[in-house]
Amino acid sequence: MSATEITTAAGTASAVTPRGAKPKSAFAPRNIMLYGTLIVFSIYYLLPLYVMLVTSLKDMAEIRVGNVFSPPVEITFQPWVKAWSEACTGINCDGLSRGFWNSVRILIPSLILSVSVAALTGYVLACWRFRGSEVFFGILLLGAFIPYQVLLYPLVIILREMGLFGSLWGLVLVHTIFAMPINVLLFRNYFVALPEELFKAARVDGAGFWGIFFRIVIPMSLPIFVVSGIIQVTGIWNDFLFGVVYTRPENYPMTVQLNNIVNSVQGVKEYNVNMAATLLTGLVPLVVYFFSGRLFVRGIAAGAVKG
Amino acid sequence: MSRARSGGARARPPIRLFRNFSSKLAAIPMVLVGLGVFVGGTIWTIVHSFTDSRLLPRLRWVGFDQYERLWSTRRWLVSIENLAVYGIVSLVLTMCLGFLLAALLDRKIRYEDTFRTIFLYPFALSFIVTGLVWQWILNPEFGIQSIVRGLGISGFNFDPLYNPDLVIIGLLIAGLWQGTGLIMVIMLAGLRGIDEDIWKACRVDGIPVWKTYVVVIIPMMKPVFVTALVLVTSGIVKLYDLVVAMTSGGPGISSEVPAKYVYDTLFTRQNLGQGFAASTMMLVTVAIILIPWAYMQFREKRQ
Amino acid sequence: MENSIEIKELKLAFGAVTVLEDLNLRVGQGEFLVLLGSSGCGKSTLLNCIAGLLDVTDGEIHIQGRNVTWEEPSQRGIGMVFQSYALYPQMTVEGNLSFGLKNARVPKDEIATRIARAAAVLQIEPLLKRKPGALSGGQRQRVAIGRALVRDVDVFLFDEPLSNLDAKLRADLRVEIKRLHQTLKNTMIYVTHDQVEAMTLADRIAIMKGGQIMQLAPPSEIYNRPVNKYVAGFIGSPAMNFMEGQLEAAAQSFDTGRGLSFSVQGYEFVGAPTSGPVWLGLRPEHIQSGRWADGQPVQLEALVDMVEPMGSDTQVWATVNGQELRFRMDGQEPVAIGDRMPIGFDPARLSLFDKKTENRL
């Protein structure tokens, strides 16, 4: 009897006060865990950037006595100046500045050519399939897995036969070739996801291969161009191997100079100059990331995930 | 109007090649790169792996000699083992970490943009830069070890780059730092593509969040995982710059990798035949992994 | 130029898979032809072949007397409307309408006139400066129709144009398309899987299955005299009742062999009737019940299993001597599960199909 009463009482109580946990406040244990984990990971990811920055602002005396994580006692920009314009490789002492402009001269044509070729190829594969086109696509994808070293030598021969070896255009071509697999995949997947009927409507409207590409497809493809562009900017800018193998010294990109500065130790390793040089070299892709990160995620969602 | 223009209607089918001629024209770069560079280059490499080419390629056949030597070379065996260890651990960790971070970011948190940028920015930096920075942080005299010792724990030892048994860990720390961001973005994009209703259904069914991820969400994201897998694997096979920048294969030969063996034999040792044999073996390995996958993809499409 | 469109021996195959085979079709000048069928029957494929969006494997396509088999879509004198509207998202409505004309190098003032006329017909003048993203589904489809309209062509192709719209809009736009056809008097080919659209719009319907045209006839004939069991079952809602049984040619009687038999006298046979196993089709709306069953040539008694009141009428699921039957009765008549009631029908409205070939007898 009393047992029944208790159940009833409990039942009544539960009818009055809502059941379940209350909506979480900002400091609920779950949130603390969530943000805690994120912050711990952020430290791991930010640490190197912090170390680079701090070290590049110290002078060598301070580096020798302090630890890598302590902030600079006295901020000096000398390492940056030295990395940019004074550091020596062999008998050339003009720092990274020369390489920077070389990298720009390599980047722009390579970027334009590699992205346009990839976009065009992706367009053919998505919208104008022909007998065997899928086979070629398969070959391209397999190409993504071939270690660069395997093709280094055959490419020397190909470029030599074309008379492009050592020229800027040879390097542009190499970048375009190695960019093809992954970028064609991105573009193709993105274009395949575009509504097929749009493409049909344009054909009925009398637009041809190029008309559809330029008037219909490209205006709809900003996100994937951003993704491909970002991947290419970082890839081309950060390249060392191709730059050093396929060009001559007057065209050496910035990374080659970075390697020269970091590796040509004259006396003591100047860590501060190395770090400044490292940061300077990474600056262009970093800036590109910080400004287009959001578009990047959106483009990845559209191009890489489907299909 | 359009009728007037094309009075002489074509009644016969045009030659196949010239139908949509522009598209065939636009496919030329793909055909040239695919056949000329990837297939051609690969065949060229395989053919020359059966020769005794030294500095310059020449066709003097030696059968399988290069392969016999390759598989009796300690450095190659160590390289393969390293790549296997690094590859498996890095693949698993990159996927897990990438997914974890993406899942955390997908919990409708504040400052998502900031966190995402923090996780992604290392991807903008080259392996050369990555290697340098981590070499610096892991340096026992300046980096983490000396800091912790400075805090009073004098017995603390953490010098992965100078310890043959730990050097792979050093590489992993740097490799994961650089590579997880991209995978996180891909996973995040995949998570965003999942229907909100799925989440609602799971909440109504009372399935805990972690279980929803494991049982419902991850199986739904199969294509995303495949994309991520392709990206990570193709990167692992090519692992080279990071090792060169961080350890140069050292200490000793404890962090050597196949790509470095290929590069060194081809160019430094001036033994093309041997280098080509090694790169052929790398290709074979890739093919063993890829062909079943490609076959499965192909069969799925058929059905 | 009697035929607007003529298709001869059309064949389409993708590798080993044949999608269309030996297909012949003639569409008259100003005719509204509906291609009807369930998904995968080849109706959209056929439309795409007519439009030139798919290259045929064999056969010929003539439009307005011209062999256009290998013409570019834009050169065929067609306009096309798609299910997903397929509006160019980055162009305004005006840009969408003018895109094809610009490609055909039509003079500017001519473009303006045509857009103005199309916009007036479709009542989309206020939308001209907007982009498709800012339009509702119905508005988008009007623009899509407008895009076909401005091309000033003789043949309009519609590929399930109303399928993405909700029920009410669909009904409104259906009427509008019909009105458009009456005004313009163009030849129209309209693909749909919705039999209501087909019945209401079509001059003739082509019912397709497995890449072949099963029956090509005006809606009433399709409804009343389906050529085979598939067409009979496909058209009509609720679907036709089918009974398996034996036909006695001499006695003109039907027997299910399970205790139900009745005379089919009054049925118009296609040829001479022969005895044998048959399918007998009877549309639910052709069965009279209750007091209306009186006076019908065939009279039976039904046991009510289930009732679906729909307001205007009620659908009844019943059993007659072990044979399941559906029929409709007036919505106001009282009926309950377990009721027994008389039903009746006229054999003239039956359909009989050979058991084996499933063709009409």
Place this chain on the structure above:
Amino acid sequence: MKKTLALLASTSLISVGSAAFAVDLEVTHWWTSGGEAAAVAEFARLFNENTEHNWVDGAIAGSGGTARPIMIGRITGGDPMGATQFNHGRQAEELVEAGLMLDLTDLAEAEGWRDFVNPTSLLDSCTLDGRIYCVPINIHSWQWLWLSHKAYEDAGVPVPTNWDEFVAAAPALEEAGKIPLAMGGQPWQSNGAFGVMAIALAGIEAWEAVHIDQNAEVAAGPEYARVFEAAAQARAFSARSNVQDWNQATNLVITGQAGGQIMGDWAQGEFQVAGLVAGEDYSCLPGLGVNEIISTGGDAFYFPKVNNPEVEAAQLELASLMISQEAQVAFNLKKGSLPVRGDIDLAAANDCMQKGLEILATGAILPDANQTFSPDTQGQIEDLMVEFWNDPNFSAEEAQRLYVEIIASAD
């Protein structure tokens, strides 16, 4: 100076008198450390001052291992540089065979290189089928032990005068918190140090048997067993030197953190740049103080064929200049290496260099390993050495066994 000018004049006679045409001549090399860069700057200065032409510096940092592939790629890729550095020996053999290198025989005969190059074996390694294809520019010898006086003073022991004393003094250094032997992590350093110990401890006969006759039995014998034992000992001494680059290791010696380093004579340049004085701040023991002998490796310049008479003339002028007395003196003083000419006076050379010159004069010389082994065999030995040197559990016996295998299949 007069002689140089005369030589230059004779060069221009050969080179069809087109020297008046200024050419930008790109010179690639891997000299980027302090002393090296200063030395190469001397070449550049002389070339720019004494000719119409222009030295375009193509330095590639890292080491020969990084730079050589790039150079070879450029030459075989049909985009050759004006001149490029290689080590003496067999590195460029196939390029020469393939006819990619300029034949310098006429110039060498006109200037009489064979008369003054000392030892003449240097010129031999530039010669293929009687034709000369490269200019030897310096002699580098590996057989040096560099010792920091400060380190030994701090430890309170006298500076050793040979390897045995060095071994004996090691524990004292350890106690004083010093690294007895500084050692960089790069493979060629491990290999080089082993080579030095082999010559010093196994003796010349055994060394020649292994290197020249490729006699695997000798390599398996007791002389070499001793070398491997000593190397294992040296490995223990160097365990704590956490540096990669050779000059980082040298820096440990310069600053007195390490007792000594086995390194070639190029380390000399680093001591010099740091302002240290030989005999006072540091000392050097050729042949580890055991066998006073030096190997005559070194650098040579090759001139790829360019099929352009003007550039070719400039190449010949550079070749002539590099071997001229003035350039030899200026370059080698900065580089810390020995000149290839027997007819110049190096009074300006310091203590250590003088020692080297004396040994050279006595003819106690051996070819360099680069001259006796192919790069491939060298590479295999490097792999073995770097593993041995970095793994304390790698026994001397096991290392010797693997070494014998390599020698047996060497080419």
